[in-house]
Amino acid sequence: MDKFTTLTGVAAPMPLVNIDTDMIIPKQFLKTIQRSGLGKNLFDEMRYNPDGSEIPDFVLNQPAYRQAQIIVAGDNFGCGSSREHAPWALLDFGIRCVISTSFADIFYNNCFKNGILPVVLPPEAVAALMEDARNGANARITVDLENQTVTGSDGRSHAFEVDPFKKHCLLNGLDDIGLTLEKVSAIDSYETHAAQSRPWV
Amino acid sequence: MTDAPTATPKTLYDKIWDAHVVDRSEDGTCLLYIDRHLVHEVTSPQAFEGLRMTGRKVRAPDRTIAVPDHNVPTTAGRDTHIENEESRIQVEALDTNARDFGIHYYPVSDIRQGIVHIVGPEQGWTLPGMTVVCGDSHTATHGAFGALAHGIGTSEVEHVLATQTLIQKKSKNMKVEITGKLRPGVTAKDITLSVIGATGTAGGTGHVIEYCGEAIRDLSMEGRMTVCNMAIEGGARAGLIAPDEKTFAYVMGRPHAPKGAAWEAALAWWKTLYTDEGAHFDKVVTLRGEDIAPVVTWGTSPEDVLPITGEVPAPESFTGGKVEAARRSLDYMGLTAGTKLTDIAIDAVFIGSCTNGRIEDLRAAAEILKGRRIAPGVRGMVVPGSGLVRAQAEDEGLAQIFIDAGFEWRLAGCSMCLAMNPDQLRPGERCAATSNRNFEGRQGRGGRTHLMSPAMAAAAAVTGRLTDVRTLMAAETATA
Numbered sequence: 142m143d144k145f146t147t148l149t150g151v152a153a154p155m156p157l158v159n160i161d162t163d164m165i166i167p168k169q170f171l172k173t174i175q176r177s178g179l180g181k182n183l184f185d186e187m188r189y190n191p192d193g194s195e196i197p198d199f200v201l202n203q204p205a206y207r208q209a210q211i212i213v214a215g216d217n218f219g220c221g222s223s224r225e226h227a228p229w230a231l232l233d234f235g236i237r238c239v240i241s242t243s244f245a246d247i248f249y250n251n252c253f254k255n256g257i258l259p260v261v262l263p264p265e266a267v268a269a270l271m272e273d274a275r276n277g278a279n280a281r282i283t284v285d286l287e288n289q290t291v292t293g294s295d296g297r298s299h300a301f302e303v304d305p306f307k308k309h310c311l312l313n314g315l316d317d318i319g320l321t322l323e324k325v326s327a328i329d330s331y332e333t334h335a336a337q338s339r340p341w342v
Numbered sequence: 343m344t345d346a347p348t349a350t351p352k353t354l355y356d357k358i359w360d361a362h363v364v365d366r367s368e369d370g371t372c373l374l375y376i377d378r379h380l381v382h383e384v385t386s387p388q389a390f391e392g393l394r395m396t397g398r399k400v401r402a403p404d405r406t407i408a409v410p411d412h413n414v415p416t417t418a419g420r421d422t423h424i425e426n427e428e429s430r431i432q433v434e435a436l437d438t439n440a441r442d443f444g445i446h447y448y449p450v451s452d453i454r455q456g457i458v459h460i461v462g463p464e465q466g467w468t469l470p471g472m473t474v475v476c477g478d479s480h481t482a483t484h485g486a487f488g489a490l491a492h493g494i495g496t497s498e499v500e501h502v503l504a505t506q507t508l509i510q511k512k513s514k515n516m517k518v519e520i521t522g523k524l525r526p527g528v529t530a531k532d533i534t535l536s537v538i539g540a541t542g543t544a545g546g547t548g549h550v551i552e553y554c555g556e557a558i559r560d561l562s563m564e565g566r567m568t569v570c571n572m573a574i575e576g577g578a579r580a581g582l583i584a585p586d587e588k589t590f591a592y593v594m595g596r597p598h599a600p601k602g603a604a605w606e607a608a609l610a611w612w613k614t615l616y617t618d619e620g621a622h623f624d625k626v627v628t629l630r631g632e633d634i635a636p637v638v639t640w641g642t643s644p645e646d647v648l649p650i651t652g653e654v655p656a657p658e659s660f661t662g663g664k665v666e667a668a669r670r671s672l673d674y675m676g677l678t679a680g681t682k683l684t685d686i687a688i689d690a691v692f693i694g695s696c697t698n699g700r701i702e703d704l705r706a707a708a709e710i711l712k713g714r715r716i717a718p719g720v721r722g723m724v725v726p727g728s729g730l731v732r733a734q735a736e737d738e739g740l741a742q743i744f745i746d747a748g749f750e751w752r753l754a755g756c757s758m759c760l761a762m763n764p765d766q767l768r769p770g771e772r773c774a775a776t777s778n779r780n781f782e783g784r785q786g787r788g789g790r791t792h793l794m795s796p797a798m799a800a801a802a803a804v805t806g807r808l809t810d811v812r813t814l815m816a817a818e819t820a821t822a
């Protein structure tokens with residue numbers, strides 16, 4: 142997993158609320174057995190006409206946002222299915238950070254496993270950054286994980302909260318499984334204990 | 343907090359959580375032991391691949407159960423050939439992974455195959471007080487047994503395969519109480535949709551919901567599974583219902599349920615699985631059972647719920663970002679504000695899914711369809727949740743009722759719940775569906791989904807438009 146420290150980039154505004162994982166990556170693209178290659182189908186049904194041509198109005202099709210690395214979104218981003226294909230598609234497109242007032246739990250967790258930082262900010266801050274994002278490539282947003290701030294193009298900083306463990310893993314690009322396997326003796330002893338206390342399991 | 347003295351009253355969630363903590367870090371992050379890991383073909387290939395690449399094994403193959411469901415066609419011949427190449431590759435990958443890693447497996451050729459969330463309880467894999475995970479958000483279904491069950495992503499699937507644990511922070515406790523009795527024609531599906539209508543799709547975010555109250559107690563296990571199934575649509579990490587005599591009766595005798603002395607020991611513990619008097623909930627929502635009507639969704643979010651007696655709302659009646667979302671929904675759904683819901687004509691009816699693909703759901707739909715026919719021009723599809731549900735429905739004569747009414751009687755799978763398989767809506771087609779998601783394109787690109795109970799879907803099939811099932815029930819009583 143790639144580390145995430147600081148990121149300065151163009152942010153795409155997506156003010157819609159409840160952007161769900163079916164919108165992020167429709168199910169016809171879940172049939173892959175790989176993690177890569179989903180970026181071209183990110184937001185597929187909003188991004189392309191049935192004949193495969195681009196829908197010019199869609200934000201990521203506009204020249205200013207083709208290189209976006211950040212999305213500023215409406216409330217409850219990533220709701221719906223647990224598909225990790227959603228963060229895989231975002232990442233493959235080049236998105237490393239999503240900013241919203243709230244995220245669905247599973248999506249939120251999945252982001253961290255893939256080097257994407259989901260940032261929760263209060264409505265006023267998201268509104269301000271959304272305005273910024275509307276200015277396209279002229280407005281760059283800086284996300285600093287170490288200091289837990291998002292700075293808009295006007296220089297105003299917004300502080301955000303993030304779980305210390307998740308932050309640590311993301312800053313260092315650490316793989317969860319490796320970390321957990323260091324605790325294998327604790328798992329062994331739990332299993333021994335459970336075999337007695339809940340033998341039917 | 344969880345490490346408070348034992349005298350502190352605990353919620354059901356607290357109790358299950360505490361029984362599964364393997365390790366706790368200073369910041370409260372826990373390593374949680376996973377009792378059952380359910381696996382399907384769509385969210386697992388990359389996880390098994392990860393194991394292969396790192397030379398890791400499945401730590402507890404005995405606790406790992408796999409079944410293909412999302413991609414499989416629901417028509418005959420699928421056990422020898424799946425037409426869509428990518429689907430076939432995914433199903434074959436699961437076959438191979440199940441064999442290579444030695445986990446329990448129900449292939450399409452097995453009568454026990456079906457939707458993973460129906461197969462788990464049916465086979466007795468899901469038991470009270472367990473932790474159950476699956477790379478699928480509707481894992482919440484298993485919470486009906488008083489099991490802590492939730493969906494995980496593919497990286498977490500790999501983590502559970504390799505370590506049989508999950509890194510978790512505890513969620514908050516939320517109580518949803520449904521008091522009193524339900525009125526005739528009102529079902530578990532109406533409860534769960536009404537709760538989401540009341541709290542919104544983010545109302546449960548960061549919480550584990552415990553459903554309680556008389557109306558919940560009165561539900562069968564099937565109904566309770568329907569309620570918990572959609573906890574995720576309310577944003578919750580999981581839904582729970584305390585186990586009781588109905589739960590124990592359902593579990594007893596299932597293939598993987600404990601037997602003999604083990605059963606007695608299990609039962610003794612299961613009976614301690616309830617929320618203690620005075621335990622703290624961070625959020626409480628109460629609905630009166632009597633106030634719940636048969637409902638349908640009108641938009642493209644499960645929170646877009648209204649009683650069937652209502653009208654399509656005006657986007658301006660909402661606030662904030664929802665105004666734009668509602669406008670977009672109505673545009674997508676091809677609806678005009680002010681239209682009576684019962685005036686909306688449908689093209690298709692889908693009865694099935696992990697929300698409503700169990701035997702009781704098929705009985706409820708058949709009850710309405712008995713002696714009636716599907717409206718001209720409407721396509722109806724019944725997809726049992728498992729091969730065993732299908733067989734039972736055939737034994738009970740339900741299959742014949744569906745066939746006589748003009749429905750297609752399909753093999754088990756997810757089918758048109760998400761249309762990853764050949765069962766799909768065409769653009770613009772409108773469907774009365776018993777599944778759980780009405781997102782744009784969920785049932786096929788451009789397809790329009792109205793969520794409802796099996797009885798309501800059956801009623802819609804008969805009249806060809808969204809229908810208050812109570813009008814058909816009244817007619818039944820009148821002619822009886």
Ligand code: SF4
Nearest residue numbers: 480695696756759760
């Ligand atoms: S029936 Fe639908 S919701 Fe349930 S597991 Fe299958 S696709 Fe998911």
